[in-house]
Amino acid sequence: MNETLELQHPKQAVARQRSPGREKPVTTLKEHIIEVISDSGEGAQRCGQSLGSIAAKMGNGIWTVEIIPAEIRPPARSVAGASGNRIRIGSARITNGGDETDLVVAFNEQVLLGRVRDKALMPGCIIMLESMWRESSDAAVVSSYVETYNMLVAAGYKVYEIPMEKECRALVSDARRGKNMFALGMICSLYSLDMKLAREQIALTFGKKNQSVIDQNILLLDAGYAWGEANLDFKYRIPAVRSKEAQIVVNGNTAIALGVLASGMEICAMYPITPATSASHYLSDVFEKVGGVVHQAEDEISACAFAVGASYAGKCTVTITSGPGYSLKQEGIGLAVMGEIPLVVVNVQRGGPSTGQPTKAEQGDLLTAMFGSHGDAPKVVIAPSTIEDCFYSIITARKIAETFNMVVVVLSDAGLATSQQPFPRPKFNESWIAPPIDQTAVPPGAKAYDWDATTGLARRFIPGQPGGMHTLTGLAHDRASHVAYDAETNEEAIHYRSLKLAALQKTLKAPPVFGGDEGDLLVIGWGSTKGAIEEAVEGLRAEGVKASSMHLRFLQPLPPGIKEAMQRFKKVITIESNWCDRPEDEIIDETNRRYSALAMLLRARYLVDVDCWSEVRGEPIKPSSIRRVITEKLKK
Amino acid sequence: MNMAAHECLLQLHDEHFKLEDYQSGVPRWCTGCGDSAILAAVQRLCRDEGLRPEKTVFVSGIGCSSRFPHYMKTYGFHGIHGRALPIAEGVKMARPDLHVFVNTGDGDCCSIGAAHWIHAIRYNMNITMFLHDNQIYGLTKKQASPTSPRGTKSNTTPRGSYLEALNPLTVTLGVQNVSFVAQAADWIPETLFDIVKAAYHHKGLSFVRIIQRCPEWLPDAFDPWMHDPKRVLMLTHENGIKLSSGLAGVYTNQEQHDPSNMNRAREIASCIDPIPVGILYRNEEVPRYEDLRRSKTLRTTEYIRAGLESEFDKVTVWPEESQEQQAA
Numbered sequence: 015m016n017e018t019l020e021l022q023h024p025k026q027a028v029a030r031q032r033s034p035g036r037e038k039p040v041t042t043l044k045e046h047i048i049e050v051i052s053d054s055g056e057g058a059q060r061c062g063q064s065l066g067s068i069a070a071k072m073g074n075g076i077w078t079v080e081i082i083p084a085e086i087r088p089p090a091r092s093v094a095g096a097s098g099n100r101i102r103i104g105s106a107r108i109t110n111g112g113d114e115t116d117l118v119v120a121f122n123e124q125v126l127l128g129r130v131r132d133k134a135l136m137p138g139c140i141i142m143l144e145s146m147w148r149e150s151s152d153a154a155v156v157s158s159y160v161e162t163y164n165m166l167v168a169a170g171y172k173v174y175e176i177p178m179e180k181e182c183r184a185l186v187s188d189a190r191r192g193k194n195m196f197a198l199g200m201i202c203s204l205y206s207l208d209m210k211l212a213r214e215q216i217a218l219t220f221g222k223k224n225q226s227v228i229d230q231n232i233l234l235l236d237a238g239y240a241w242g243e244a245n246l247d248f249k250y251r252i253p254a255v256r257s258k259e260a261q262i263v264v265n266g267n268t269a270i271a272l273g274v275l276a277s278g279m280e281i282c283a284m285y286p287i288t289p290a291t292s293a294s295h296y297l298s299d300v301f302e303k304v305g306g307v308v309h310q311a312e313d314e315i316s317a318c319a320f321a322v323g324a325s326y327a328g329k330c331t332v333t334i335t336s337g338p339g340y341s342l343k344q345e346g347i348g349l350a351v352m353g354e355i356p357l358v359v360v361n362v363q364r365g366g367p368s369t370g371q372p373t374k375a376e377q378g379d380l381l382t383a384m385f386g387s388h389g390d391a392p393k394v395v396i397a398p399s400t401i402e403d404c405f406y407s408i409i410t411a412r413k414i415a416e417t418f419n420m421v422v423v424v425l426s427d428a429g430l431a432t433s434q435q436p437f438p439r440p441k442f443n444e445s446w447i448a449p450p451i452d453q454t455a456v457p458p459g460a461k462a463y464d465w466d467a468t469t470g471l472a473r474r475f476i477p478g479q480p481g482g483m484h485t486l487t488g489l490a491h492d493r494a495s496h497v498a499y500d501a502e503t504n505e506e507a508i509h510y511r512s513l514k515l516a517a518l519q520k521t522l523k524a525p526p527v528f529g530g531d532e533g534d535l536l537v538i539g540w541g542s543t544k545g546a547i548e549e550a551v552e553g554l555r556a557e558g559v560k561a562s563s564m565h566l567r568f569l570q571p572l573p574p575g576i577k578e579a580m581q582r583f584k585k586v587i588t589i590e591s592n593w594c595d596r597p598e599d600e601i602i603d604e605t606n607r608r609y610s611a612l613a614m615l616l617r618a619r620y621l622v623d624v625d626c627w628s629e630v631r632g633e634p635i636k637p638s639s640i641r642r643v644i645t646e647k648l649k650k
Numbered sequence: 651m652n653m654a655a656h657e658c659l660l661q662l663h664d665e666h667f668k669l670e671d672y673q674s675g676v677p678r679w680c681t682g683c684g685d686s687a688i689l690a691a692v693q694r695l696c697r698d699e700g701l702r703p704e705k706t707v708f709v710s711g712i713g714c715s716s717r718f719p720h721y722m723k724t725y726g727f728h729g730i731h732g733r734a735l736p737i738a739e740g741v742k743m744a745r746p747d748l749h750v751f752v753n754t755g756d757g758d759c760c761s762i763g764a765a766h767w768i769h770a771i772r773y774n775m776n777i778t779m780f781l782h783d784n785q786i787y788g789l790t791k792k793q794a795s796p797t798s799p800r801g802t803k804s805n806t807t808p809r810g811s812y813l814e815a816l817n818p819l820t821v822t823l824g825v826q827n828v829s830f831v832a833q834a835a836d837w838i839p840e841t842l843f844d845i846v847k848a849a850y851h852h853k854g855l856s857f858v859r860i861i862q863r864c865p866e867w868l869p870d871a872f873d874p875w876m877h878d879p880k881r882v883l884m885l886t887h888e889n890g891i892k893l894s895s896g897l898a899g900v901y902t903n904q905e906q907h908d909p910s911n912m913n914r915a916r917e918i919a920s921c922i923d924p925i926p927v928g929i930l931y932r933n934e935e936v937p938r939y940e941d942l943r944r945s946k947t948l949r950t951t952e953y954i955r956a957g958l959e960s961e962f963d964k965v966t967v968w969p970e971e972s973q974e975q976q977a978a
Contacts, residue, residue: 261966268965272962275957281743302945304957304958305944305947305953316736316765319736319740320739320740321740322740323709323727323738324741327741327745329744331744447954480704481704485674485722485727486727488730
């Protein structure tokens with residue numbers, strides 16, 4: 015496939031492919047995973063995102079995952095430099111990124127090699143490879159390309175060489191930057207996607223630029239489509255069922271930002287950190303339209319203190335961060351706990367400890383979220399498990415924070431942050447919005463911390479309320495907020511701050527069990543792993559395996575009903591993306607094994623022998639890995 | 651008329667407050683502590699200006715001086731070490747209608763909270779900030795602070811501190827957007843009050859460094875300056891502080907300094923002996939961060955809803971029928 019066609023205007027090519035006698039056989043698929051990868055800056059991410067949006071608009075289930083190199087501009091043609099997007103498209107709803115990739119479009123062989131080595135690709139999958147390197151003037155590039163090409167073919171991959179840049183060069187001056195849209199057109203041809211939607215998507219993507227940019231990209235898109243129709247000997251179709259109700263397509267971070275908008279919070283204080291920042295980027299763009307403020311503070315500590323101050327004097331405030339930033343906020347979080355100031359802290363988890371893997375997913379901060387800050391600092395911890403949940407979790411967090419005057423930590427992760435999944439367009443509800451700031455006079459004699467004996471709750475006094483004057487302090491204090499070092503007062507205050515968690519727990523419902531109510535194995539997870547766990551469980555149940563799963567949204571307090579559910583199964587295992595020692599290691603045994611975070615919590619609370627399995631590879635856990643774990647656990 | 655939503659158009663009756671309306675508890679500072687002089691000046695300010703106690707917030711960090719809010723019968727926020735400024739900024743951003751004051755010490759502001767200090771100057775929010783500078787850590791029992799003169803013997807520098815002292819005035823005057831810098835000394839209460847008042851009236855971040863004595867840990871530190879009025883350089887100006895005839899007779903070392911003169915302000919700030927007292931710099935034209943950032947529109951539920959729906963619209967995949975309806 016090295017030779018290329020004579021260049022012709024794409025419209026002619028389209029006309030030609032429509033002529034009778036050139037129909038290709040179309041294979042109908044239930045789902046496919048497609049990857050588009052390039053060097054950083056070549057636009058594979060935009061190509062992949064657009065593909066996801068087009069498929070979603072056609073009514074397909076999708077889940078997109080960004081492939082992000084750790085550096086902004088890694089060297090060109092480097093194995094570690096793959097930048098792009100991975101799109102799982104299905105006929106039905108898709109809940110996770112799935113297993114290995116079925117078809118990959120690569121702009122050079124080096125980034126492709128990185129993905130092969132990462133075992134991201136299905137053995138023998140289809141590879142559409144930019145062929146320009148074969149004719150490079152640099153002999154080293156040619157030999158690297160040929161060597162890789164031959165190796166891939168020998169390994170059984172179906173490699174198609176595509177002269178993407180050559181084709182684009184005839185149409186535009188900057189072919190390197192334009193070929194992503196050519197690739198998109200080609201993929202649209204391959205998967206029988208709606209070109210009208212594709213053109214609309216380009217108009218939307220480049221909407222902020224001028225019309226000539228849009229026209230040029232549509233030209234490239236059409237050219238790619240025409241090339242695919244004329245030159246590729248296969249074609250797929252993934253039937254789509256358009257939803258009866260309106261859906262929105264956003265990634266987890268955008269969903270979080272939309273949640274902030276919808277919650278009625280007015281101020282978000284943040285400091286730039288990967289992978290949380292894109293939530294603040296989006297919020298910075300739109301928050302002002304509803305009168306909100308994104309304050310980029312001078313550091314993470316300041317962002318937290320600013321949020322605490324704003325919450326104290328007004329409505330509940332949010333601060334958004336990731337692991338290292340979360341560590342820095344600990345003292346401020348403790349102050350909010352002590353002062354009983356409502357606060358929402360979003361931690362988009364990344365690989366740790368220290369700087370770790372900034373762009374990669376991990377669920378390593380659960381225990382820090384629960385037990386962080388010194389002393390007894392009870393706070394609420396919730397973890398969204400879907401993109402939709404990212405939106406609603408923020409609204410829930412704001413409500414809990416203001417009802418209980420507590421810190422609510424929302425644990426998302428890098429996987430959810432950049433993944434897109436359609437969900438029903440939320441129907442606005444007035445109760446989402448925070449109530450106005452209470453400025454009514456405080457009744458004479460009322461105290462700033464008049465803890466209720468049963469629930470520990472107290473009404474908070476907000477500056478501006480006549481008669482409510484007091485000095486909030488991070489020191490131990492009594493009901494009147496007077497500094498109090500005496501033994502009884504100190505214990506009383508700790509007691510009531512703790513009781514609030516129990517009061518919240520009493521309002522929670524037992525988490526549902528997915529699959530059957532009883533059986534051989536219960537898999538428990540939290541956060542972003544839900545889709546993969548349930549897909550694995552569903553698949554295995556169809557084969558007669560008696561496994562079920564339970565996914566926890568509330569991690570502190572843990573909802574009721576967990577122990578009862580666990581007792582209906584012979585075995586229980588958590589699947590998490592935070593480290594647990596491997597029992598097969600020579601020196602690991604029951605006396606020293608470190609369990610994954612949730613397993614440790616469940617074992618401690620319920621005295622049930624909960625096992626755990628974890629993976630900390632920086633990428634979402636695949637359903638096939640979970641199937642394997644469940645199968646093995648049931649054999650033991 | 652261009653007014654913020656929280657500004658009151660009518661004053662229906664005059665309100666009169668007494669000092670007792672702002673006094674809370676008995677300060678637990680050492681006898682002779684400079685903090686008491688500052689507290690007296692600030693309580694007098696509140697009374698004279700008729701600040702409503704429920705509309706006034708004193709925010710502090712940690713240290714002796716940060717106990718200040720506890721002794722005010724207003725709202726107070728006794729926060730964490732070094733973070734008084736960001737907390738106060740949050741308060742002001744959420745509630746521009748409140749009078750916000752910050753009390754911070756030399757350790758709190760110039761050491762652990764130094765980053766916030768620099769950026770607070772740059773934000774220039776309408777906050778009055780008092781740096782209680784006694785050149786020593788008091789609450790943790792005598793450790794050298796960044797403003798301790800070189801050679802200060804303390805528990806962490808038993809043979810004398812090693813580094814030259816940081817000069818809070820030159821630091822502040824070196825930051826972009828600085829809008830008000832003044833220096834006062836606790837042993838000249840009349841001028842201290844005048845400066846506190848001018849700081850309160852300034853629209854922007856008013857930075858007031860108050861040189862204060864620590865009778866417990868550095869009892870004699872300022873004796874030479876106290877005993878020799880010539881070692882105090884009084885900055886006077888029709889746009890700055892004016893001295894009473896009594897004070898002018900004692901403090902004869904005076905300079906007519908126009909607070910709009912930044913270059914001269916920086917020269918004066920560099921002077922450690924004599925100690926300059928007065929307003930070094932003032933510029934009412936520097937924009938305030940909260941004014942730049944806060945929306946002038948009232949945030950109604952409908953307003954939020956409209957903003958949210960328009961964002962949803964951008965990312966919505968409509969079902970086929972409704973698209974046809976839209977087309978029709």
